[in-house]
Amino acid sequence: MEKNKKIILGIIIAIIAIVGVIAVIGIISEDKTPHVSMGGKTYYVGDKLVYQDLDNKSMLEADVIAIEGKYLWSRIPENNKTVYWDTEKEQGWTINNTNT
Template sequence: MEKNKKIILGIIIAIIVVVGLISVISIISEDKTPHVSMGGKTYYVGDKLVYQDLDNKSMVEADVIAIEGKYLWSKIPENNKTVYWDTEKEQGWTINNTDT
């Protein structure tokens, strides 16, 4: 009876150790690079974002320059404009940059 208790206790301790190790490994290997998902794609700073401009129906390519929470900022190289995105609504607003 005493031997069975030790075996059961050993199995329980082994299970706890394995679960603990798996938890620690998953926390360590978690991607901490800022990223956000929009339109089924995941974006990181430096990625290219291609979208359709609703004003003139043309396709626009922009560089992702910042990510904070659910928000993303992209810069259009051709006209130096910045687009501010709410990734949950999948909506962007153009910000006219001015040189001072």
């Protein structure tokens, strides 16, 4: 009887250890880099974002400069305009025209 209790206790400890190792691996391998998905693509700060300007129907390329939650900010190098994106609605708005 005592031997059976030790075997059962050993199995329980082994299961707890395996679950713990799996949890630690999951935490370590989790991608903590801010990123967001929009239009079927995943963007990170520093990526290029290509989109169509609805005002003049031209294609623009912008640099992703910030990501916070579901929002993304990009800057168009040619005219230094910053665009604020709601990635759930897949819509962007020009929020300023900076001189920097």
